[in-house]
Amino acid sequence: MTALAVSAAPSRWWHSRAVLRFINHRLALLGLAMITLLTLACVLGPYLLPYDSLYIDLRARFAPPMTGHHYLGTDPLGRDLAARLLMAGRISLLVGFSAMLLSIVIGALVGVIAGYRGGWIGAVLMRTVDGFLSFPSIFLVLALAAALRPSPIMITIIIAITKWMEVARIVEAEVRSLREREFVQAGRMLGLSGTHIMFREILPNAMGPIIVAASLTVARAILLEAYISFLGYGIQPPLPSWGNMLNGAQQYLASAPWLAIIPGAAITIAVTSFNFIGDGLRDALDVRDDHI
Amino acid sequence: MRGFLLNRLSQSLALLVIVSIIGFTILSLIPGGPLSQFARDPGMTQQDIERLAEQLGLNRPLWIQYFDWAWRLVQGDWGRSLRDGTYVLSVIGRHLFATFLLMGTSTVIAIAIGTWIGIRGATHRYSLFDYLATIGAMVALSIPTFWFGLVGIYVFTLKLGWVPAGNMYTIGDGSVLDYLHHLILPSVVLSLVHVAIWSRYMRTATLDAISQDFVKTARAKGVSERRILLKHVVGNALLPMITLAGVQLPSILTGALVTETVFTWPGMGRLFLDSLGYSDYPVVMGLLMFSAILVILGNLIADIVVAIVDPRIRLG
Numbered sequence: 001m002t003a004l005a006v007s008a009a010p011s012r013w014w015h016s017r018a019v020l021r022f023i024n025h026r027l028a029l030l031g032l033a034m035i036t037l038l039t040l041a042c043v044l045g046p047y048l049l050p051y052d053s054l055y056i057d058l059r060a061r062f063a064p065p066m067t068g069h070h071y072l073g074t075d076p077l078g079r080d081l082a083a084r085l086l087m088a089g090r091i092s093l094l095v096g097f098s099a100m101l102l103s104i105v106i107g108a109l110v111g112v113i114a115g116y117r118g119g120w121i122g123a124v125l126m127r128t129v130d131g132f133l134s135f136p137s138i139f140l141v142l143a144l145a146a147a148l149r150p151s152p153i154m155i156t157i158i159i160a161i162t163k164w165m166e167v168a169r170i171v172e173a174e175v176r177s178l179r180e181r182e183f184v185q186a187g188r189m190l191g192l193s194g195t196h197i198m199f200r201e202i203l204p205n206a207m208g209p210i211i212v213a214a215s216l217t218v219a220r221a222i223l224l225e226a227y228i229s230f231l232g233y234g235i236q237p238p239l240p241s242w243g244n245m246l247n248g249a250q251q252y253l254a255s256a257p258w259l260a261i262i263p264g265a266a267i268t269i270a271v272t273s274f275n276f277i278g279d280g281l282r283d284a285l286d287v288r289d290d291h292i
Numbered sequence: 293m294r295g296f297l298l299n300r301l302s303q304s305l306a307l308l309v310i311v312s313i314i315g316f317t318i319l320s321l322i323p324g325g326p327l328s329q330f331a332r333d334p335g336m337t338q339q340d341i342e343r344l345a346e347q348l349g350l351n352r353p354l355w356i357q358y359f360d361w362a363w364r365l366v367q368g369d370w371g372r373s374l375r376d377g378t379y380v381l382s383v384i385g386r387h388l389f390a391t392f393l394l395m396g397t398s399t400v401i402a403i404a405i406g407t408w409i410g411i412r413g414a415t416h417r418y419s420l421f422d423y424l425a426t427i428g429a430m431v432a433l434s435i436p437t438f439w440f441g442l443v444g445i446y447v448f449t450l451k452l453g454w455v456p457a458g459n460m461y462t463i464g465d466g467s468v469l470d471y472l473h474h475l476i477l478p479s480v481v482l483s484l485v486h487v488a489i490w491s492r493y494m495r496t497a498t499l500d501a502i503s504q505d506f507v508k509t510a511r512a513k514g515v516s517e518r519r520i521l522l523k524h525v526v527g528n529a530l531l532p533m534i535t536l537a538g539v540q541l542p543s544i545l546t547g548a549l550v551t552e553t554v555f556t557w558p559g560m561g562r563l564f565l566d567s568l569g570y571s572d573y574p575v576v577m578g579l580l581m582f583s584a585i586l587v588i589l590g591n592l593i594a595d596i597v598v599a600i601v602d603p604r605i606r607l608g
Contacts, residue, residue, distance in 0.1 A: 027427065131310035134584045136545035139564060140318070143576055146568045147321055219434065226436050227550055231565060243436075250442060250554065254450050261446075264439030271434035279430065 021284040028280020031273035038270055042089035051080035053087040054238055062256050073258050076248075081258070085266055088240035093270065095156050095241070096222035102160035103221070104214050107167025108203065114168070115175025116198045126172060129165045137162045138227055145233040155234055159221050167213050174206035208285035215281055219274035226267050242267045296599055304592045311584045312365065316358050319577050365581065371574035375567070380578035384560065390460055391559035393471075394551065395544050397479040399537070402486035407533075409487070410494020411526060414502065425491060432488035437547050441481045441554035448477055458556040478555040482547050486540060493536050497529035504528070531602055538594030541587045 022028055046053065050069045057078035065073040065081075072081040114125035132140075144158045178184060179202070187197045222242075228234035229243025237244060242263045249260035345351055349360065364371075370380040413422040449457040455477045456462070461470050501507065502525055510520045549561030556562070560579060567575040 027430075127306065127310050128314075130307055131314050134307060134311050134542070134587045135314070135580065136542040136549070136583050136587070138546040138549055139580055139583055142564070142568060143318055143580060144321070146571075146576075147318070223434075223436055227438070227546075230436070230438050231550075231553060233568070246439065246442070250445075253442060253446055257446050257450075260439070260442045264436060264442065267439065268431070268435050271436075272431050275430045275434050 018284045022280050025280035025283055027276040031276030031280070034269060035273040035277070038089065038273070039093060042086045042093060045086040046083055049080065049083045049086070051083045053079065053083040053240060055079060062252070065258050072262055073256070075259060076252065081262060084240045084245060085263060088242050088245055088263065089266060091152060091235055091239060092222055092225055092242045092267070095152055095159070095225050095235070096218050098156045099159035099163065099221040099225070100214055100218040102156065103164040103217055104167050104210060106160060107164035108171050108210065110164070111168040111171025112175055112198045112203055115172040116179060116194070116202065118176070122172070129168050132162065132165050137224065141224060141228055142231065142233050145228055150233060150236055152235055152239070155225060155228070159224050163217055163221060163224070167210060167217070170209045170213055171206050174209060175202050178202050178205055212278055212282045212285060215274050215278035219271045219278065222267065222271050222274070293599070297596070300592060300595055304588050307588055308585065311588070312362055312581065313358070315577065315580050315584065316361060318580070319573065320354060370578045373575050374572045375570050375575070380574050383563065383575055384578055384582055387558060387560045387563045390557055391548055391552070391561065393475065394478055394482060394557060394559060395548055397475055398483035398486065399544065401479060401483040402490050405483075406487045406490025407494050409491035411498050411521070411529070413491065413495040414498035415521065417499070429488035429492050432484050435484065437481060437485065437550045438554050440484055441478070441551060444477050444481050445554070460558055478551050478557055482544070482551045485547060486544065489540065490533070490536070494529060494533065497532050498525060501525045501528040531598065534598050534601070535594050538591040541590040545583050545586070
């Protein structure tokens with residue numbers, strides 16, 4: 001029923017039906033290729049470019065793309081846009097990915113406990129999920145970011161705090177449906193502890209939906225980081241992120257449109273890739289199609 | 293129906309309590325509390341701050357503070373703005389119209405276009421149109437709203453000069469036509485994500501409806517395809533969409549906040565950001581609670597409407 005169950009028959013994991021179906025999904029492969037290239041560029045690129053991302057050169061301000069070795073032009077302080085874009089990519093991708101991991105951990109923890117224990121503990125936990133879902137996430141994130149000091153780690157935590165609910169709901173539903181199954185009853189009869197049953201027996205069976213939610217959560221976390229950094233409450237300069245590169249780009253829209261267009265395109269490419277991958281994983285892992 | 297209403301109402305009330313606890317907790321996370329603004333004033337001594345904290349009851353246990361705050365919230369006392377001393381509710385009230393105008397227009401656009409794309413995608417399943425709509429929706433969901441807004445301003449204001457770059461009306465004009473002229477670009481920008489979501493859900497709902505027995509019956513009776521689509525399929529497919537409209541409220545509000553910033557639109561989103569900039573926490577808190585209440589109310593109304601339209605839910 002999930003990837004783990006399917007992989008019992010074939011001898012190698014890359015022969016499994018889930019992997020084959022993912023490979024057949026062209027958009028997912030395209031997404032995977034794009035995100036691999038983007039990550040490689042962000043990791044290796046800054047070493048290959050002739051300019052440092054923080055090097056200010058007031059003689060070269062507002063250079064349009066393809067002037068000299070400034071392949072993407074320069075910003076209002078004459079810093080090389082290509083170098084900044086790639087350094088920003090490191091931060092944005094890292095924040096997005098870590099926020100996803102953290103929110104998956106929180107969501108899985110809450111979901112498993114709520115689903116397995118049930119009763120009033122489950123009710124309180126799931127109503128808390130509903131409560132968090134009632135706030136428009138950006139209002140919550142901005143209020144938190146303004147109150148706490150916005151370091152990259154804090155931003156990651158804040159994003160995770162507002163993005164864990166979906167995973168919690170998925171895991172809770174899955175665990176609730178598995179709770180009375182034979183293998184769980186067998187575990188109980190063998191005298192396994194509740195923690196062991198919850199995390200070692202039941203949770204692995206919910207891995208399919210969690211993986212799909214994970215890839216979509218990365219996409220949303222990158223977007224959310226971009227939103228709050230654009231509004232000035234996220235990653236703080238001089239540290240570049242895709243969002244804060246766009247902060248202030250609006251006033252130069254007429255004279256230097258590349259300042260706004262290029263970082264936004266990078267965000268769109270990264271987020272689209274993760275959405276494509278998520279879509280492919282959903283097909284491959286046979287997850288019920290109740291989101292888009 | 294009465295049992296259903298009571299049940300649903302009590303659920304919403306319980307949710308409101310939880311939401312207020314979350315909101316209050318976040319408020320109390322702020323280092324220095326509501327007095328942090330005054331603590332920065334060089335005219336304030338440490339003694340003044342302590343006296344103020346005593347006056348406002350900030351040194352009481354947190355749960356007592358919560359009940360005090362919640363009780364005043366229920367009575368309609370949402371506090372006063374730290375910026376100009378006006379009541380929080382009246383500040384919010386002044387910014388409601390602009391946000392509702394923007395959200396309403398973009399929702400109408402999203403529903404109209406999204407419904408059309410969704411139905412066409414379902415009736416022409418696996419056609420080129422369907423594929424392009426699917427990919428387009430995924431890309432649309434990945435575009436940051438503020439960037440789409442900036443590109444929109446660049447193309448339609450700076451290059452083509454068709455629409456103004458921001459604000460809700462021209463000072464000294466303010467006719468309906470002028471409002472509409474200013475409304476076009478921001479509402480289209482805000483609707484993009486929702487066109488995508490709406491069209492995906494509409495496609496699924498239409499496919500569900502098409503495979504139902506009553507459609508086969510209608511075909512067997514010789515009803516024309518056009519009539520089947522309009523009378524049997526679309527009506528049933530739109531039913532789950534009512535719930536979706538409620539569920540999508542938080543994300544529309546999120547989008548509105550960003551869109552208002554880009555287009556200097558005088559709504560609640562701009563108010564929220566301005567208040568954050570001034571550390572005007574009573575207004576920030578008020579907006580946080582207000583948006584949550586709006587979302588809960590929206591979901592409640594959507595559920596009640598569905599129950600009225602669909603007897604299976606209120607009876608089952």
